[in-house]
Amino acid sequence: MHWSELKEWLARGHEVGAHSLTHIPLTYCSDQRLCQELLESKNILEDKLGIEILHFAYPFGIFNRRIETLIREQNIYYTVATTRRGTNSPKSCTYRLYRIQVHPGFRPQDVALRMRAAERFGWVWRLRSAGKYAPARPTHLFDEIPQEVISDYSA
Structure with missing residues (x-):
């Protein structure tokens, strides 16, 4: 790059x-x-x-x-x-x-599901609790995903 x-x-x-x-x-x-x-x-x-x-x-x-x-x-x-x-x-x-493995062939909902699982397991919490910046989830991954798809896979 x-x-x-x-x-x-x-x-x-x-x-x-x-x-x-x-x-x-x-x-x-x-x-x-x-x-x-x-x-x-x-x-x-x-x-x-x-x-x-x-x-x-x-x-x-x-x-x-x-x-x-x-x-x-x-x-x-x-x-x-x-x-x-x-x-x-x-x-x-x-x-x-x-x-967390994410590959080019993954559908947006596959990425959303993996990110939700990672969030549920707490790695974001560890970064936040230590005072380091970490968004609740990488929102840029969700920019192109319709909200109803995210809702279906992240609940």
């Missing part, structure tokens, strides 16, 4: 997170290289987009205790996503979050 496209995404309510500088498996990095991968990607995004980057996704979903500890102790990111499928609860570790 181009910077202008990312800025348009932000204007529509999406969030942008980091994914490392060079997309290498972080477990193979020295401590110095690991810090570079984590911090430079964050700094570039923040500089170009003018926002604070709070979220990260492990390249290839690969991580270990050393990486998680560094992110946690240095307070580099608030949430970190893995490639593991599933939902999160208020007790989930925010440095090992599961993902």
Whole structure:
């Protein structure tokens, strides 16, 4: 994506997170290289987009205790996503979050159903209770969905 496209995404309510500088498996990095991968990607995004980057996704979903500890102790990111499928609860570790899979072939009501399930399991509550910004649901996902469809699937 181009910077202008990312800025348009932000204007529509999406969030942008980091994914490392060079997309290498972080477990193979020295401590110095690991810090570079984590911090430079964050700094570039923040500089170009003018926002604070709070979220990260492990390249290839690969991580270990050393990486998680560094992110946690240095307070580099608030949430970190893995490639593991599933939902999160208020007790989930925010440095090992599961993902809700959404694919291009999904119908709007499929997305609405998955988002409602995620909301019901409480991951939004955890972010809100910690004082971090998180909308009750990503409203941009619902812009194109007729209200009656959302009502049918989110009750």
